[in-house]
Amino acid sequence: MRIVVFVSRLLLGLTFGVFGLNGFLLFMPPPAHIPGNAGAFSGAMMSSHYVYLTAGAQVLGGVLLLINRYVPLALVVLAAIIANILTFHITMWQQAIIPFPVLVTVLWFIVAWPLRTHFAPLFVRKVENQ
Secondary structure (H helix, E strand, C coil): HHHHHHHHHHHHHHHHHHHHHHHHHCCCCCCCCCCCCHHHHHHHHHHHCHHHHHHHHHHHHHHHHHCCCCCCCCHHHHHHHHHHHHHHHHHHHHHHHCCCHHHHHHHHHHHHHHHHHHHHHHHHHCCCCC
């Protein structure tokens, strides 16, 4: 199981590292036409420069996973990114490659599962008075 988690962490780190850098350097050209709301959303992200925040978060999370430091923090950052990627593909662009966001989600769960004790305090129903 350790090898599966190790490989998943590396794949997840490489994926977000590369796609995050692409947000800054644009070495992978975007699709020629993005239809409807998906195109409007993508256009708004580019014109408002919001893409730099999301790309920066992806690079940060990817690098942290690759160097195996602050992995729970990287997983929290990337969970928000993955939730948005899934929401984008499910609600706005169903025709796009949906297996890839699902694969990234599965990789995230494989990496996060052994670290679940780090996330347990987030699910405490009531915080004790200090």
